[in-house]
Amino acid sequence: APQPGSASSSPHQPTVIICIGMAGSGKTTFMQRLNSHIHTVKAPGYVVNLDPAVAQLPFGANIDIRDTVNYKEVMKQYNLGPNGGILTALNLFTTKFDQVLNLIDKRAPTLDYILLDTPGQIEIFTWSASGTIITDTLAATYPTVVAYIVDTPRSTSPATFMSNMLYAVSILYKTKLPFVLVFNKTDVVDHAFAVEWMTDFEAFQAALEDDESYMGGLVGSMCLVLEEFYKGIRVAGVSAMTGHGVDDFFEKIAEARTEYETEY
Ligand code: GDP
Ligand code: MG
DSSP, X not given: OOOTTOSSOOTTOOEEEEEEESTTSSHHHHHHHHHHHHHHTTOOEEEEEOOTTOXXXXXXXXXXXXXXXXXXXXXXXXXXXXXXXXXXXXXXXXXXXXXXXXXXXXXXXXXXXXXXXXXXXXXXXXXXXXHHHHHHHHHHHSOEEEEEEEEGGGGOSXXXXXXXXXXXXXXXXXXXXXXXXXXXXXXXXXXXXXXXXXXXXXXXXXXXXXXXXXXXXXXXXXXXXXXXXXXXXXXXXXXXXXXXXXXXXXXXXXXXXXXXXXXX
């Protein structure tokens, strides 16, 4: 067996899964599901909560931002609103991220997964220096995959679907990490319509052109961008609530990890 610290990468290097998605898409519920799944299959994991504003965490976190910073105190101290408080709390936490990394590094040889939950409001993580630092730091050391969680029942109109996909594109291009698009809440609405729109472009374009909330001229070129995006990513339909599709999700994560290992 390779020696620890030998040049070849350790066979026990865990996969980092960063859960990102719009507020209410189900990131935290999905994290709970992933956590219980890895316990069931006896795959050791390390769980990090980066949402300072979550009232109740439905999973046990090894590292919880709330243990380090109280965002309500931060709001008072810096005279900020809730979003400013959450962002500043994340910034304060990130100044100590080297300590978090040390803890992770110590445990890493025994871990299969490192799971990260991010703040409810997507842009606090995706458009902040802190989110970038945390993502890039982890991705520099460990095979790292973004799980982009989509609220499937809220994405059934072509316009909202396209908005959500364009947001996903922007994150893919910003992080440059392997991507798994997770259609959540399939217990409410099956994600077959989404798969159809992603594979049959004419069907999607026709649906979009019928939707008067979008400007006709933009539609064609956006479709081209999305077509390119879909080619490079993996899709899983899940229900964080029932657990349906989680096995398939982990298969997609394994594929995405292989992509990381060949491209990074
Ligand atoms: P977050 O803001 O992305 O962390 O979303 P949460 O995990 O807090 O979930 C937002 C809401 O969606 C909650 O009411 C959850 O119970 C609900 N939810 C999450 N996943 C599912 C799911 O798979 N099915 C259904 N029906 N509801 C879900
Ligand atoms: Mg949450």
